[in-house]
Amino acid sequence: MDDAGKIEFHIPNVPGAEKTAMEQAATVARGMGFSDDRIEDLKTAVAEACINAMEHGNRMDASTRVGVTLTFADRKLQVDVRDQGKGVGEIATPDIDGKMEGKEKARGWGIFLIRGLMDEVQFGSAPEGGGVVRMIIHLDRKRSG
């Protein structure tokens, strides 16, 4: 993004560390003027992306880290979450009925929530290796619940 600010940091591959990333993203979004409900959407999406990176990309290896980059321009905030593994990949859309009937595991909602809460989502590989999920929210788009 042109004329963008950028914040880069890493969090340890430890459950709960995702809260650091989501609070940092929320602070930036608040400063940009995003509404409270959109900030809550962002917090959940960032947390789920970090959890996926820890569990699926880094396979809970405590020696690994999750990289987070916040890139912000006037009208949009982009969050990249990188793992040190092979990324998360696509997962079938979860089905609550199947989960209630025990046909599917109860978990597996992360990508569904990220896609549902963010304006744009891309999954790919980072140039330096590892998987990356890119999430973008736009200041001038209001999503309805």
Next chain:
Amino acid sequence: MNKELQLEIAEKGGVSVVSIRGDVTAVTGGSIEEAYNGMTRGGVRRILFLFGMDCYINSGGIAILIGIASASRKSGQAVRVAGLSEHFRKIFHMMGLTKYMEIFSTEEAALKDF
């Protein structure tokens, strides 16, 4: 790095009210499952999970609730949820969990519905 999960169970008009504070995740949520299993063994038929407005809930924690919703349907227990922030009410709705677990804005409203 998760905030400790705190549970308090109180009996209110024949309903076991489980007040939840802290982080509800796959790591911490096991204690909610244990509390539910204990109440089930004790013959409890009506349960209200009352979340604090400042609870951090992630998909791993919600998965614990899906498991409880599934088990309670099989056992014929009535399980309700209250106290969630507007954001998490939206999340539960997006996931379709509201088909199986009724959600109320307040404890009082939920208790009236049992």
